[in-house]
Amino acid sequence: MSRPNLALVGATGAVGTVMRDIVSTREDIWGEIRLVASPRSAGKTLKVRGEDVVVRALAPEVFDGIDIAIFDVPDEVSAEWVPIAAARGAVAIDKSGTFRMQPDVPLVVPEVNPHAAADRPRNIISTPNCTTLSMMAAMGALHAEYNLQELVVASYQAVSGAGVAGTARLYDEVEALAGDRGIGQVAGDVRKALDNKLAEESPFPAPIAFNVVPWAGSFKEGGWASEEIKLRDESRKILGIPGLKVSATCVRVPVVTTHSLAVHARFEREITVADAHRVLAAAPTVVLMDDPEKGVWPTPAAVVGTDPTYVGRVRQAIDFPNTLDLFVCGDNLRKGAALNAAEIAELVARESLSA
Amino acid sequence: MSRPNLALVGATGAVGTVMRDIVSTREDIWGEIRLVASPRSAGKTLKVRGEDVVVRALAPEVFDGIDIAIFDVPDEVSAEWVPIAAARGAVAIDKSGTFRMQPDVPLVVPEVNPHAAADRPRNIISTPNCTTLSMMAAMGALHAEYNLQELVVASYQAVSGAGVAGTARLYDEVEALAGDRGIGQVAGDVRKALDNKLAEESPFPAPIAFNVVPWAGSFKEGGWASEEIKLRDESRKILGIPGLKVSATCVRVPVVTTHSLAVHARFEREITVADAHRVLAAAPTVVLMDDPEKGVWPTPAAVVGTDPTYVGRVRQAIDFPNTLDLFVCGDNLRKGAALNAAEIAELVARESLSA
Numbered sequence: 001m002s003r004p005n006l007a008l009v010g011a012t013g014a015v016g017t018v019m020r021d022i023v024s025t026r027e028d029i030w031g032e033i034r035l036v037a038s039p040r041s042a043g044k045t046l047k048v049r050g051e052d053v054v055v056r057a058l059a060p061e062v063f064d065g066i067d068i069a070i071f072d073v074p075d076e077v078s079a080e081w082v083p084i085a086a087a088r089g090a091v092a093i094d095k096s097g098t099f100r101m102q103p104d105v106p107l108v109v110p111e112v113n114p115h116a117a118a119d120r121p122r123n124i125i126s127t128p129n130c131t132t133l134s135m136m137a138a139m140g141a142l143h144a145e146y147n148l149q150e151l152v153v154a155s156y157q158a159v160s161g162a163g164v165a166g167t168a169r170l171y172d173e174v175e176a177l178a179g180d181r182g183i184g185q186v187a188g189d190v191r192k193a194l195d196n197k198l199a200e201e202s203p204f205p206a207p208i209a210f211n212v213v214p215w216a217g218s219f220k221e222g223g224w225a226s227e228e229i230k231l232r233d234e235s236r237k238i239l240g241i242p243g244l245k246v247s248a249t250c251v252r253v254p255v256v257t258t259h260s261l262a263v264h265a266r267f268e269r270e271i272t273v274a275d276a277h278r279v280l281a282a283a284p285t286v287v288l289m290d291d292p293e294k295g296v297w298p299t300p301a302a303v304v305g306t307d308p309t310y311v312g313r314v315r316q317a318i319d320f321p322n323t324l325d326l327f328v329c330g331d332n333l334r335k336g337a338a339l340n341a342a343e344i345a346e347l348v349a350r351e352s353l354s355a
Numbered sequence: 356m357s358r359p360n361l362a363l364v365g366a367t368g369a370v371g372t373v374m375r376d377i378v379s380t381r382e383d384i385w386g387e388i389r390l391v392a393s394p395r396s397a398g399k400t401l402k403v404r405g406e407d408v409v410v411r412a413l414a415p416e417v418f419d420g421i422d423i424a425i426f427d428v429p430d431e432v433s434a435e436w437v438p439i440a441a442a443r444g445a446v447a448i449d450k451s452g453t454f455r456m457q458p459d460v461p462l463v464v465p466e467v468n469p470h471a472a473a474d475r476p477r478n479i480i481s482t483p484n485c486t487t488l489s490m491m492a493a494m495g496a497l498h499a500e501y502n503l504q505e506l507v508v509a510s511y512q513a514v515s516g517a518g519v520a521g522t523a524r525l526y527d528e529v530e531a532l533a534g535d536r537g538i539g540q541v542a543g544d545v546r547k548a549l550d551n552k553l554a555e556e557s558p559f560p561a562p563i564a565f566n567v568v569p570w571a572g573s574f575k576e577g578g579w580a581s582e583e584i585k586l587r588d589e590s591r592k593i594l595g596i597p598g599l600k601v602s603a604t605c606v607r608v609p610v611v612t613t614h615s616l617a618v619h620a621r622f623e624r625e626i627t628v629a630d631a632h633r634v635l636a637a638a639p640t641v642v643l644m645d646d647p648e649k650g651v652w653p654t655p656a657a658v659v660g661t662d663p664t665y666v667g668r669v670r671q672a673i674d675f676p677n678t679l680d681l682f683v684c685g686d687n688l689r690k691g692a693a694l695n696a697a698e699i700a701e702l703v704a705r706e707s708l709s710a
Contacts, residue, residue: 154509178533184611255376256539
C-alpha cells in the first residue's frame, strides 16, 4: 500500500483545529489529507502541512480513495456517516460517543490496548471521551503491573471540552465580570451580572467564570451525568477490566483547555509512591511532575497545548491498603481528543503499510 | 450571668469582616462586643451592630471583663494569645490550627457534636478548618443514622480561604488577563502574562485565574498537603470515629468564596438516595438542592454569602456497596469559619446563661 489517504471530518471545530496542527507537525506518513465539514463550512480554505486545503462538504463521495477517516462530529452525525465511510472502505476512527460501548467496535488508547485496534469487524474504531482519556495512559501503565481494582475520580474539566462555544463563553464571562472586585460574594450575583451583560445563551447550565459546575453531559438513571457513566464504562473497556469499580463526579471549572482529575486508585498488589514513580517515569507518554516540597505538580495552565499525560501529587493512601491518591492533567483537545485519534490512525496506517 | 461580653480577635481580616456582619445580624445576646486586632489596625473604627467601635490592639488587658473571645488569627498568634485570654477567664474559641488536635481541647461543630463544647478543661474550644467544615453538617447528619466508615474527598477550594490577599489576587489576575481571548491555550502563557503584569507576589504557588492548583497548605510527610491531613484528622475527631478512613485531594480553584467538595462516602448500613434525601432535608442547617434532571444542584456562585451547607448530586455508587457520591457547597467564610465560631460562642453563652 502506498502512503494512505486521510480524511478529517469535522475539520473546523475545536478538536479539528488541533487535529490539523497535529497531523502537520507529527511525522508525515500521509498521502492526501482531505478536510471535510458541514456544508456550512464547505469551501473554506484551511492550512494543513503548510498547504491550503479547501474544505469539502460531508457527502458519500468524499470518502472515495480515503484509507482512514477521523470523525470529530456530534453523536448523531457520527451515527449516520461513520458507517458510510466504513462501507466505502475507509477505516473510520470516531471521537463521538456513538460506537464506543458497542461490542464489535474497539475502544483504543494506543499506549494501553493497541492490539484492540486490529480487531475491527465493522471497520470502525472508537476513541474515548476526553475525561477518560486524560488519565488512561497513566492508569494503564500502573494497571499493567499492579492490577487496578477501584477508581474514585473527581474531575476538573476545561470549558473547551464543550467545543469552541465553551471556550468563547468563558472568555465572554471573564470579560463581562473583570474589574468588579466584589463579584462572587453574594448568592446569584454572577448569574445576574451575566444575564445583564451577555445576550447569547451559554453552553453551560450555570455561570462558569468565578464558579465550578458539578454537571457534564446529559441526565442518566440514578442522577448520574453521562460523562460520569462514560468514565466508568470506557475505563473498564479500555483497560480490559470488566469488574473495575468506578465512581466519578464530573465538574466543569473555569479553565480553557486541559482536564485535571483527582484519582483515588486501589490496586490488587501493594504499591508504594516509589513503585508508582518508577512505573510512571518509564511510561513513554507520561510525564511525572511530583516534588510537592519544591512546588512541583502539574496544573492545566502549565501543561496545556502539549501531548503527554502529567501526573503529580502521588500519595500512598493512609487509611486504604494498596491505594494511591494522585492528580493527573491532560490536554483534552490533544491527548484527550485529536492526538489519540491521530495515534490510532498512525497505528492503522503502519499496520497496513507493513501488511 | 448578665449578657456576656464578646471579643473578636482578628476583626479586620476576611473572616473578621464576615464575623462582624454575623454578630450584627443574628439574635443579639451580647453585652459589649470588643474588636481586637494587631497594633497595625488598632485605632480604626469599624461597625458592629450598627455602631462604631474602635479597634483595640491585642494585649492581655483587652480580655479583662470578656466572657468569650473568638480568635481568627495566624497559628502562631493563637499559640501565644489564646492561652492568655483563657487564663484571664474568657472562653477562647480558636479558628487556627494550633489547638484543634490537642486531646484536651474540643473541636466543635454545633450541629454535630455540641456536647463536646461543654468539656473544655483548658477553657479553649477549637473550630475546624474551613474545608472540613464545608461538609461536616451534611456528613454528620448522614453518619448519625448510617454510620460513616470511609470518605474519599476532592476539594474545589475558593481563594478567600487564603484570606483577603487570596481574594485580591484572583481579582488582580482576572483583570490582568481579561480580553486576551487566546490565554490558557499554550503551556505557561498564563504565568508569563501575570509575571509581566502583576508586581506583587501571589499567595498561591501557581496562577489561579484560568487554572486549578492541586495544593493547599504546607508540605507533610508522604507528599500530603496539610489541608488534606486536617480534613482527615478533624473529620475523625468531630464525628467521633477514630477509625474513619479518609483520603483527600485539596485543589484551589478560581472561585472567590464558597468551598465545594466531591465526596465518596461509604457507610456501615445500606443507604439509598431516598434515605439520604430524607436525612439531609431534615437536617436543620443543610439545604438539599438535588434535582439534576431539572438542572438543580448547588454551585458556589449560587449559594455564596449564605449560611447553610448545600448538598446535591446525591447518587448511589454503582459499584460500591453502602456508598454515596455527592457534591457539597459551603461558604468558607461563613459556616466554614465565622458562622461556626459564632454558633459555638452562642452555645457557650446560652449554657452560661442557663447555669
